[in-house]
Amino acid sequence: MPTRTSAAHVPDTRASDVLVVGGGIIGLVTAWRAAQRGLGTAVVDPEPGGGAARVAAGMLAAVTELHYGEQTLLGLNLASARRYPEFAAELTEATGQDLGYRRCGTLAVALDADDRAHLRELHTLQQGSGLESEWLSGRECRRLEPMLAPGVRGGLRVDGDHQIDPRRLAKALVTACERAGVVFHRTWAERLRVAGDRATGVVIAGGTELAAGQVVLAGGSLSGQLAGVPDAVLPPVRPVKGQVLRLTVPKRYAPFLNRTVRAVVRGSHVYLVPRENGELVVGATSEELGWDTTVTAGGVYELLRDAHELVPGITELPLTETRAGLRPGSPDNAPLLGPTELDGLLLATGHYRNGVLLTPVTGDAMAHALTTGELPEEARPFTPRRFHATALTEQPA
Numbered sequence: 360m361p362t363r364t365s366a367a368h369v370p371d372t373r374a375s376d377v378l379v380v381g382g383g384i385i386g387l388v389t390a391w392r393a394a395q396r397g398l399g400t401a402v403v404d405p406e407p408g409g410g411a412a413r414v415a416a417g418m419l420a421a422v423t424e425l426h427y428g429e430q431t432l433l434g435l436n437l438a439s440a441r442r443y444p445e446f447a448a449e450l451t452e453a454t455g456q457d458l459g460y461r462r463c464g465t466l467a468v469a470l471d472a473d474d475r476a477h478l479r480e481l482h483t484l485q486q487g488s489g490l491e492s493e494w495l496s497g498r499e500c501r502r503l504e505p506m507l508a509p510g511v512r513g514g515l516r517v518d519g520d521h522q523i524d525p526r527r528l529a530k531a532l533v534t535a536c537e538r539a540g541v542v543f544h545r546t547w548a549e550r551l552r553v554a555g556d557r558a559t560g561v562v563i564a565g566g567t568e569l570a571a572g573q574v575v576l577a578g579g580s581l582s583g584q585l586a587g588v589p590d591a592v593l594p595p596v597r598p599v600k601g602q603v604l605r606l607t608v609p610k611r612y613a614p615f616l617n618r619t620v621r622a623v624v625r626g627s628h629v630y631l632v633p634r635e636n637g638e639l640v641v642g643a644t645s646e647e648l649g650w651d652t653t654v655t656a657g658g659v660y661e662l663l664r665d666a667h668e669l670v671p672g673i674t675e676l677p678l679t680e681t682r683a684g685l686r687p688g689s690p691d692n693a694p695l696l697g698p699t700e701l702d703g704l705l706l707a708t709g710h711y712r713n714g715v716l717l718t719p720v721t722g723d724a725m726a727h728a729l730t731t732g733e734l735p736e737e738a739r740p741f742t743p744r745r746f747h748a749t750a751l752t753e754q755p756a
């Protein structure tokens with residue numbers, strides 16, 4: 360195992376048991392759960408509660424976002440979806456904050472024969488996976504959601520796919536961490552400290568060393584960028600840009616939609632997520648453009664065009680926000696959780712399209728790993744070692 364030791368810096372005497380690099384929802388839930396288990400925990404992030412959750416729509420869509428070849432991930436997604444009611448109740452109890460958790464279900468609809476065939480395939484896959492979804496005619500879809508376009512050809516009703524407001528979730532997790540005694544270092548982590556054959560902490564902006572028994576790298580799409588992480592354990596995550604719009608439903612139009620409505624239009628996913636407070640989130644593009652977070656006219660146009668085909672009345676609504684975020688994509692679209700080949704370094708990253716959904720199960724799995732050294736059964740397929748094993752054996756002769 361190659362190691363690097365950084366130059367001398369100013370040590371900080373406040374060593375923690377666990378240091379989490381990254382204060383997005385995944386880093387925060389890890390810190391909260393670790394602190395609840397009695398571990399002295401700190402988070403390094405210039406803006407805790409930021410990251411991809413500032414942009415995400417917050418669909419908890421284990422069933423409607425099922426894809427071929429992702430059955431293992433489905434198991435983890437479902438495990439997390441099952442935990443959501445209790446998780447949300449516990450977080451609200453701990454903070455007094457409403458998370459916008461809404462058990463409203465999802466309707467995935469088809470606009471033409473190709474979309475219909477695609478949805479039929481999804482329905483077959485869902486049934487084959489033992490999931491609950493119901494095929495509806497176009498008329499039945501419009502009865503549920505009267506704002507749908509008259510041309511809707513059919514749809515899948517999934518009453519188990521809910522939503523949460525990720526911004527509220529992130530804010531509540533910051534509060535829960537603070538109340539559980541988590542220390543926040545509101546700055547950038549610049550380098551992992553490695554001494555001998557283990558990670559021993561990080562160096563933050565200004566050169567201060569923060570020592571820790573265990574370091575969790577939970578930096579979302581930036582997780583592969585921390586200096587000092589040995590190449591063999593560097594997480595293979597990449598940024599996948601998503602542009603998202605926020606509109607407001609005036610009270611006189613409410614309820615505009617009763618549940619999340621989504622479709623694949625000309626091969627692109629579009630979804631409309633209605634919040635109880637009148638916000639309507641429309642997402643999302645999926646673009647492999649590196650670190651670019653520009654909101655483009657083309658991105659906004661395509662989202663509005665596709666959303667308008669589904670729900671024509673959307674063009675009446677005020678457009679209140681446009682934003683782009685970066686999903687942490689991994690080579691198999693699944694997260695990297697738990698210990699790495701470098702002692703003292705764990706990962707909680709690579710959640711790609713499922714970060715909000717996977718928040719509860721990630722917190723539990725990481726707390727288990729931090730206290731026992733092992734992942735719980737349901738999270739074992741997501742060990743980072745599935746990638747590192749290859750990296751270590753592919754050294755040139």
Ligand code: GLY
Pocket residue numbers: 418601642643686711712713
């Ligand atoms: N899970 C929705 C998205 O990533 O766009």
